[in-house]
Amino acid sequence: MDRRLTPRGLERRRQLMAFAAERFAANGYHPTSVAEIVKGLGVGKGVFYWYFDSKEQLFAEILREAQHDLRRAQRQAIAGEDDPLRRIELGIRASLRWSAEHAHVYPLIQFAATEDRFRPALRKGQEVAVADVMRHVREGIERGQIRDGDPVVIAHAILGVTTHLARTFVHERGMPVEEVADAAVSFVLEGLTAPVVART
Secondary structure, three states, X not given: OOOOOXXXXXXXXXXXXXXHHHHHHHHOOOOOOHHHHHHHHOOOHHHHHHHOOOHHHHHHHHHHHHHHHHHHHHHHHHOOOOOHHHHXXXXXXXXXXXXXXXXXXXXXXXXXXXXXXXXXXHHHHHHHHHHHHHHHHHHHXXXXXXXXXXXXXXXXXXXXXXXXXXXXXXXXXXXXXXXXXXXHHHHHHHHHHOOXXXXX
């Protein structure tokens, strides 16, 4: 559905997405109905269907907006920074802070990863994230700051470490996000800059 929305319409759409995201996170995707969402906001179903064709489209839009919001936070964090290693560090810290501040998104992503209809959206977001990190890795390699290696593999490794630490220590164990960020940055930067030891 492609509608040109007024500022008021954009705000109403944002309210629907924010409330629905909270309900999906609390109760799960399948148990949460459109009726529950509109009742919680005190609006009719007609309002919902003005903005979204279905609950599925709403959920996909929540995922897409979360990915865009995370990327905005990362880009703001690295703005004006020339050093690629420093950009990688700032990006990791921004990602972990965003994850902690948007904890309700975590169960939505976990659920989406199990559903064929939502996996493509997650995959697309991951591809964008990998491309972003690869740019910094390539520049670091060219400058001699990062040891030579496959930028694709290195970018996936950085994202994998960050995602796993966010899931295990921020969301599941409730550790302070800055403490987790320090560990992530230390591990990643040491791995990027340490010389490769030849096997004998």
